[in-house]
Amino acid sequence: MAALAIFVSCSKNHDTPYDISYSISFEPEEHYINVKMLYAPLKPGKEKVTLKMPVWAPGYYIIMDYPKYLSDFEVYDTSWKPVKWEKSGKNNWVVDHTDTLDIRYRIFADAMSVADSRVTSEGAFVAPNGVFLYKDTDHPVSVVISLPEGWEKISTSLQFHEGAYQAANFDVLYDSPFLIGNHLTQSVKQDGIVYEFAVQSPQGFEESPISKDFLAGVREAVKIFGDTPYESYHLLLLGQGPGGLEHQSSQADYTAGSWDFKTRESYLSMLRFISHEYFHCYNVKAIRPVELGPFDYDKEVYTPLLWFSEGITCYYESVILERAGAETFQEHLDFLAGYIKDTENTEGRKHMSMRQSSYDIWLNFFNRSANSSETTISYYVKGPVIGFLMDLQIQTISGGTKSLDDLMNLLYWRYYKEKGRGFTEEEFWAAAEEVAGGSLEQIRRYVDTTEEIDYDSILEPAGFHLDKESWTLTASWN
Numbered sequence: 001m002a003a004l005a006i007f008v009s010c011s012k013n014h015d016t017p018y019d020i021s022y023s024i025s026f027e028p029e030e031h032y033i034n035v036k037m038l039y040a041p042l043k044p045g046k047e048k049v050t051l052k053m054p055v056w057a058p059g060y061y062i063i064m065d066y067p068k069y070l071s072d073f074e075v076y077d078t079s080w081k082p083v084k085w086e087k088s089g090k091n092n093w094v095v096d097h098t099d100t101l102d103i104r105y106r107i108f109a110d111a112m113s114v115a116d117s118r119v120t121s122e123g124a125f126v127a128p129n130g131v132f133l134y135k136d137t138d139h140p141v142s143v144v145i146s147l148p149e150g151w152e153k154i155s156t157s158l159q160f161h162e163g164a165y166q167a168a169n170f171d172v173l174y175d176s177p178f179l180i181g182n183h184l185t186q187s188v189k190q191d192g193i194v195y196e197f198a199v200q201s202p203q204g205f206e207e208s209p210i211s212k213d214f215l216a217g218v219r220e221a222v223k224i225f226g227d228t229p230y231e232s233y234h235l236l237l238l239g240q241g242p243g244g245l246e247h248q249s250s251q252a253d254y255t256a257g258s259w260d261f262k263t264r265e266s267y268l269s270m271l272r273f274i275s276h277e278y279f280h281c282y283n284v285k286a287i288r289p290v291e292l293g294p295f296d297y298d299k300e301v302y303t304p305l306l307w308f309s310e311g312i313t314c315y316y317e318s319v320i321l322e323r324a325g326a327e328t329f330q331e332h333l334d335f336l337a338g339y340i341k342d343t344e345n346t347e348g349r350k351h352m353s354m355r356q357s358s359y360d361i362w363l364n365f366f367n368r369s370a371n372s373s374e375t376t377i378s379y380y381v382k383g384p385v386i387g388f389l390m391d392l393q394i395q396t397i398s399g400g401t402k403s404l405d406d407l408m409n410l411l412y413w414r415y416y417k418e419k420g421r422g423f424t425e426e427e428f429w430a431a432a433e434e435v436a437g438g439s440l441e442q443i444r445r446y447v448d449t450t451e452e453i454d455y456d457s458i459l460e461p462a463g464f465h466l467d468k469e470s471w472t473l474t475a476s477w478n
């Protein structure tokens with residue numbers, strides 16, 4: 001197979017004192033990405049240049065240590081003479097420079113996660129955080145990709161013009177993975193916006209109603225906000241493997257590998273999964289805790305609010321699908337009852353609050369210990385329960401005039417659109433009580449402490465009943 005070249009170059013019309021351009025080629029059989037980076041200062045000088053690689057990817061709350069995949073780092077000047085460099089810490093390369101630098105390195109790309117690059121003879125998934133070094137994250141960058149013989153498609157959310165994929169800065173580049181190869185692509189225009197499904201294992205995809213049901217859910221999500229925070233949206237569906245990762249204008253997911261679902265349950269599970277990653281384009285990418293962006297890529301970023309960013313997203317993945325008619329109201333109730341049951345059956349709920357679960361995710365995401373289920377509880381389990389109860393509480397307090405939708409809408413317009421920043425924990429609770437028109441102190445206790453949840457006190461006034469023997473949820477009008 002011929003080599004694939006990717007060129008990254010930055011736009012010329014900005015006020016930064018240097019330009020950066022990259023070219024990347026692949027060794028598919030050996031699973032390597034060969035990187036060439038050109039660093040061109042507008043004014044040559046003698047100061048050293050520090051180039052950095054992120055050690056984690058936003059949304060994937062674990063230290064990835066991407067630099068461990070980097071090898072054969074070499075730097076040359078314009079005369080092709082080697083330039084001295086040295087490491088400073090695990091993810092910094094400090095280079096002596098006087099003029100334009102030609103920097104080369106290799107990335108081993110054979111890990112199977114949505115936050116890692118993977119190169120095979122079939123194609124490439126490029127997770128940018130572990131490939132592109134930056135000097136300053138607030139610097140424009142663009143990517144030119146030339147396809148090798150036999151590879152025909154590039155799917156990414158980056159805008160393409162003048163022969164290059166353009167990103168306003170490295171935050172955008174790092175938030176824009178690429179799927180390259182011969183995958184199936186299906187583009188659908190809905191309400192003036194293009195949604196591209198890029199499917200690496202397409203078996204059964206085109207016959208499945210999943211893209212139609214997904215887009216029906218999208219329309220319901222957009223209604224909540226009255227706005228879309230992307231120009232186009234791409235689903236990079238990578239075949240059999242673990243997990244998914246949200247981005248502002250895309251998502252990358254390992255999927256079941258086949259779209260020929262045998263049961264309603266497995267179909268709904270996948271539909272909710274991609275709807276969850278989609279809803280993150282609002283909740284965590286747009287509506288976000290103040291700690292989550294701009295990011296420090298050098299180390300862990302702590303926030304007590306992931307129960308909201310993740311847990312409420314879990315809640316809405318089913319809400320929007322039920323509103324869209326893609327799942328029934330009973331399926332939605334069963335979905336919620338399942339989380340209530342899992343919460344009540346987890347001993348760790350007595351030892352860890354949702355607030356603490358959020359803060360300590362860096363310790364508990366993948367690296368769980370033998371006693372984790374006794375001492376911890378995931379915001380993916382109790383978070384959607386809180387979301388449901390909070391929604392009901394807002395509806396009850398406001399006399400049915402407001403709901404969680406109104407809070408989501410307020411946070412989107414006030415903080416993302418008007419202030420252009422995330423919210424603090426106190427700003428979040430103030431906004432929630434402003435929408436409800438009363439105290440949400442009971443809900444906050446269920447977030448901040450390990451107090452046992454009094455379900456009946458919230459469910460019954462809202463017309464719901466929880467049977468704690470069978471863990472079933474019913475609505476009085478259903």
Ligand SMILES: [Zn+2]
Binds near residue numbers: 276280310
């Ligand atoms: Zn999520």
